[in-house]
Amino acid sequence: MMDGYLWARALHVISFISWMAGLLYLPRLYVYHCRQAPGSEASETFKVMERRLLRAIMNPAMIATFVFGGILIWYLGSEAWTMGWLHAKLALVVAMAVIHGYLAKWRKDFAADRNQRSETFYRVINEVPTILMIAIVILAVLKPF
Numbered sequence: 001m002m003d004g005y006l007w008a009r010a011l012h013v014i015s016f017i018s019w020m021a022g023l024l025y026l027p028r029l030y031v032y033h034c035r036q037a038p039g040s041e042a043s044e045t046f047k048v049m050e051r052r053l054l055r056a057i058m059n060p061a062m063i064a065t066f067v068f069g070g071i072l073i074w075y076l077g078s079e080a081w082t083m084g085w086l087h088a089k090l091a092l093v094v095a096m097a098v099i100h101g102y103l104a105k106w107r108k109d110f111a112a113d114r115n116q117r118s119e120t121f122y123r124v125i126n127e128v129p130t131i132l133m134i135a136i137v138i139l140a141v142l143k144p145f
């Protein structure tokens with residue numbers, strides 16, 4: 001039982017690190033993609049990088065984070081639902097998933113050469129997953145309430 005719980009925790013940590021890597025890198029690609037002329041060779045290269053990052057890394061990593069997180073809740077049992085830190089954490093994780101959804105939507109805009117948002121917009125967006133991650137990790141490790 002303990003082995004299973006520790007494996008789930010290890011795979012949970014591996015999954016959210018991979019998800020976070022994509023959430024921090026994709027908006028940064030958008031910042032530099034904004035500088036490229038639509039149809040240019042550089043813009044077409046960014047499209048390939050963005051598509052592969054989202055589909056091959058971020059989507060599977062997000063699903064794995066949720067699956068192993070869910071398994072960990074199962075191990076904690078029904079009392080998990082009385083834990084304030086988990087409620088707050090899951091609310092922030094939903095916000096993280098919403099950002100993931102918007103990044104996927106904006107990728108389609110770049111792929112269709114119809115991005116209207118500025119470099120500054122994506123620089124600001126780049127900070128949001130970082131702030132969410134800091135709060136989520138503090139809640140999950142310190143369990144302050």
Ligand code: HEM
Nearest residue numbers: 009012016065066069070072073076093133136137140141
């Ligand atoms: C739906 C998504 C998620 C669920 C259901 C979930 C649930 C959990 C649960 C139940 C634990 C175990 C707590 C314990 O036994 O001590 C845990 C640990 C943890 N989670 Fe999540 N989590 C999710 C997403 C995330 C995300 C997105 C991050 C980071 C950005 C994250 C970071 C952590 C950390 C740092 C730990 C502590 C690991 C350790 O002490 O070994 N989780 N999570």
